[in-house]
Amino acid sequence: MRQRPVNLMDNPHADRVKRVAQLAGRSAVRNRRQQFLAEGPQSATEAIRAHLGFLKLSEPAQQMWPVGETVAEVYYTQRLIISHPDLFALVQQLPAHVFVAETSDQVLQAMSDAVVHQGIVAVVNMPPHSLQPSPGAELVAGIVRVQDPGNVGTIIRVADASGADYALATAGTVDIYNPKAVRSTAGSLFHLPVYTRVELGTFVASFQGRIFAADGYGTRVLDQTDSGMLNGPTAWLFGNEGQGLNDDELRLADQRVAVPLYGLAESLNVATAATICLYSSAMAQRRQDPSTS
Known part of the structure; x- marks a missing residue:
């Protein structure tokens, strides 16, 4: 060469x-x-x-x-x-x-x-900030005011691995182009669109599917959620490490879903919860349509 x-x-x-x-x-x-x-x-x-x-x-x-x-x-x-x-x-x-x-x-x-x-x-x-997410996606990872760049990068990596159409980050989320966040994506940043500065209410109003909020206090538990709810177009919202999603953000969701805790741990890291939630939807979608595997 x-x-x-x-x-x-x-x-x-x-x-x-x-x-x-x-x-x-x-x-x-x-x-x-x-x-x-x-x-x-x-x-x-x-x-x-x-x-x-x-x-x-x-x-x-x-x-x-x-x-x-x-x-x-x-x-x-x-x-x-x-x-x-x-x-x-x-x-x-x-x-x-x-x-x-x-x-x-x-x-x-x-x-x-x-x-x-x-x-x-x-x-x-850097991509143009004018690019906007599509309302017709099958699976979306919503990063809402997450502050740790390692968590943000890991959620983007999981979104890529689970076959999500894109990820989005709202105002108040740490800069996804922070060097630690970029390293934490392990290259996945360049595999799928990641939209920044997204106004959450505008996105929710246009999205053509269910909106699920990952919430430790949710009344619906993930392992008791019918796959029929998970196998359609879905956007998951993952909130701030310390505060989670606030009341206004929770009200935007169709369902508040809790990840079950079988052991003594009080809670899960937001990136770990995102992994479980995104893969639950991804696997339900693929069981319904094997051609996507």
Whole structure:
């Protein structure tokens, strides 16, 4: 395979290094520049595959991650060439308008949000905020004022794994492009649409299916819920870690559903509850329509 020209960077104090590092900080910088970081082999691989058109994405996901426009810059260390040769081969296929550089460990560490850098950082172009969720989806993960980036990233990953059409995040949710949130998605961020700043009432009014609120105090318990309720178009709402969903948000749901606790645990982490709820719906939908398996 033909090697593209290599840019070398070994000064951790260079202006370009500082500009990349700023994207690991405040969300205001990411929003102003409409870019964020995909750190580590998993996230960078999926961002680059989306850029190269190697992912089989739905049309809405293609609008978020358009071929040839997703990745702006890539930085990697020499060790990546040995440890992840397949990823390095993808980097070599990036077109000339994407800036690519091999860096020293000190440079990549200066760019990275992680305690120890993971060998590669990609600067990714943020999707337009004007994109809106479709009302006709089969399965949706609603992230409502969730504050921990690890939880948000895990819910997005579960939405991807369970075959959800998309995830959405309301105002008050932590920035999904926070480096920790992006890493926690393990690349799933680039597999399905994730809509941000969604007004929950507007979404609920237009959604063509049932709205379920995951609520520990819900009168309906998940393991006693008839599969006929779960196998149709469904949007699940998952609330803030400490407060859950507030009264106004709960009133928007058709059903408040509790995940049963069989042991002595008082409650479940929101990302764990999201896993159980989304998979309950996904499996019910697939039992009804085996062709979706």
